[in-house]
Amino acid sequence: MTGLMLVGIALVWFACAYLFYGRWLAKTWGIDPKAPTPAVRKNDGQDYSPASRFTVFAHQFSSITGAGPVTGPIIAAMFGWLPAFLWILIGGAFFGAVQDFTALYASVKNEGKSMGLLIEQYVGRTGRRLFLLFSWLFTLLVIAAFADIIAKTFNGFGANGTLNTPGAQAATISMLYIVVAMGFGIFISKVKPSGVLKFIVAVVLVIAMFAVGMNFPLYFDVPTWRYIVFGYCFIAAVLPMWLLMEPRDYMTTFMLLGMIIGAVVGVIAEHPTMKLNAFSGFNVDGSYLFPTLFVTIACGAVSGFHSLVSSGTSSKTISNEKDMPMVGYGAMVVESLLGVIALVVVGAVAVNGTKPEGTPFSIFSAGVAGFFEKFGIPVQVATVFMTMCVSALALTSLDAVSRIGRMSFQELFSVDDMEHAEGWRKLLCNTYFSTIITLLCGFVLTKIGYANIWPLFGSANQLLSALVLITLCVFLKVTGRSNKMLFPPLIIMLCVTFTALVQRLIAMVKAIQNAASVTIPAGTTTWGKVFIANGLQLIIAILLIVLGLIIVVNSAKSYAKSEKNSEKAA
Numbered sequence: 001m002t003g004l005m006l007v008g009i010a011l012v013w014f015a016c017a018y019l020f021y022g023r024w025l026a027k028t029w030g031i032d033p034k035a036p037t038p039a040v041r042k043n044d045g046q047d048y049s050p051a052s053r054f055t056v057f058a059h060q061f062s063s064i065t066g067a068g069p070v071t072g073p074i075i076a077a078m079f080g081w082l083p084a085f086l087w088i089l090i091g092g093a094f095f096g097a098v099q100d101f102t103a104l105y106a107s108v109k110n111e112g113k114s115m116g117l118l119i120e121q122y123v124g125r126t127g128r129r130l131f132l133l134f135s136w137l138f139t140l141l142v143i144a145a146f147a148d149i150i151a152k153t154f155n156g157f158g159a160n161g162t163l164n165t166p167g168a169q170a171a172t173i174s175m176l177y178i179v180v181a182m183g184f185g186i187f188i189s190k191v192k193p194s195g196v197l198k199f200i201v202a203v204v205l206v207i208a209m210f211a212v213g214m215n216f217p218l219y220f221d222v223p224t225w226r227y228i229v230f231g232y233c234f235i236a237a238v239l240p241m242w243l244l245m246e247p248r249d250y251m252t253t254f255m256l257l258g259m260i261i262g263a264v265v266g267v268i269a270e271h272p273t274m275k276l277n278a279f280s281g282f283n284v285d286g287s288y289l290f291p292t293l294f295v296t297i298a299c300g301a302v303s304g305f306h307s308l309v310s311s312g313t314s315s316k317t318i319s320n321e322k323d324m325p326m327v328g329y330g331a332m333v334v335e336s337l338l339g340v341i342a343l344v345v346v347g348a349v350a351v352n353g354t355k356p357e358g359t360p361f362s363i364f365s366a367g368v369a370g371f372f373e374k375f376g377i378p379v380q381v382a383t384v385f386m387t388m389c390v391s392a393l394a395l396t397s398l399d400a401v402s403r404i405g406r407m408s409f410q411e412l413f414s415v416d417d418m419e420h421a422e423g424w425r426k427l428l429c430n431t432y433f434s435t436i437i438t439l440l441c442g443f444v445l446t447k448i449g450y451a452n453i454w455p456l457f458g459s460a461n462q463l464l465s466a467l468v469l470i471t472l473c474v475f476l477k478v479t480g481r482s483n484k485m486l487f488p489p490l491i492i493m494l495c496v497t498f499t500a501l502v503q504r505l506i507a508m509v510k511a512i513q514n515a516a517s518v519t520i521p522a523g524t525t526t527w528g529k530v531f532i533a534n535g536l537q538l539i540i541a542i543l544l545i546v547l548g549l550i551i552v553v554n555s556a557k558s559y560a561k562s563e564k565n566s567e568k569a570a
Helices: 003-029 055-063 070-077 080-108 115-122 125-154 165-191 195-215 222-238 243-271 289-297 304-310 319-350 360-373 377-413 423-428 433-446 448-479 482-518 527-561
Strands: none
Touching: 003 243, 003 319, 055 070, 055 243, 055 304, 055 319, 055 377, 055 448, 070 080, 070 289, 070 319, 070 360, 070 377, 070 527, 080 115, 080 289, 080 319, 080 448, 080 482, 115 125, 115 243, 115 304, 115 319, 115 482, 125 165, 125 195, 125 222, 125 304, 125 360, 125 377, 125 433, 125 527, 165 195, 165 222, 165 243, 195 377, 195 423, 222 377, 222 448, 243 319, 243 360, 243 377, 243 527, 289 448, 289 482, 304 527, 319 360, 360 377, 360 423, 377 423, 377 433, 423 433, 433 448, 448 482, 448 527
């Protein structure tokens, strides 16, 4: 099997999924092109602001994509390319895209309400509080995993002390990207350029950053980069959206689309053979295909985080309801295509049927760079460019998740009358204090390492998806709309995620027991390291299981009590 065949199958599959299944969902639930959307009715120039179809698509796509569709498939490649490929196809079309579209649809039909407010409306205030706590714990895992991946990708030194120039060059570009994005945001705010001028300026800035980064690499080690990345997370979480995140999303979208197009062209030109095993077994290095595969490939198939974006920001910028299928369903299937490309890349560079050593970012960057080399592009230049692109994606995820984590923490302790609230409540809801608490917890979790965090992150992410789907089932039921298409992904993801969390819990208990039964030589390790590596995961896994069960039971009761067509369909 060649990589070109896999990409071709994926292109046809996702195109058909969008044209037929996505449109069928829209027709089944009903879309009114003449109905004024929340962005139009509540236009305030801030949160609510109508935008063109492509603009909203670009925001949705860049926000949800991040590092997940690259990281997940490459890690899951240990089971072989076939199971990963099939899960991306099925999960992307019938799980992830359905959830994203439904969350966007429900929010637009409910005045642009965020998922937390939708849960309060259809499940209850207690459900909302529990959901916010779950969401906050989930953001800690995302922050820790992505920050650790970025720090190791930017590491300026190899294992033997040699200089890692491509990583250092990409690091410089990424740091410049932050400063330049802020300047670009001010430029957009003050000058208000036309679409063409805005595009030209963005392209020139990206080229300039690339040129500077290639000539002035930053050689820092992993711990130093962790501090720098978390410093950026703090800034991104507290600064206004227009000053940093929005201009970053704009520039990142073009980079991302260019990366995908370049990778596809490279696959077409190279015709890489899948050197990865088609199937490596149901048990690989102690990890079972079920449920590990399904929680490892998270963002490329289904992701609860996407619902937070669909209902939190995108729903507030939709100018016409007919744009929702492209934004909600379309953005997810394009992300799934990126997951297939990542799988093809790791398959092309596999050694002896298994994926090569290195972070998912470095594997993906080096693989695509090899394709570009066939067009006469120097391999170092191509490697730096690809590393810059995937790192920009991860940083985009980090700034969004840091902000969502801060807001979830604030909403968890907020009350309607904050002006007369207790002093401790005002402190916990303070923007800077809540940001610091969130990032400190995330920083501690980076000590575990992204490889250990990722299964827990995937489980939490997709359990979040299942919890969202329950609420969406209630919404569709009470508004007299069909919800049968949500039950298969809901039931399957509940089974997958709870199984994965229980397995993770058992593994952590065994690891701690084994550490306690062994006499540790002086200077070899400490109980502190054992606790950080396993104890913290154990605590979080228990919290996620307990919270998940409570939310599921609470939501199921709400669904049973709700009456069909009890609300007039919006």
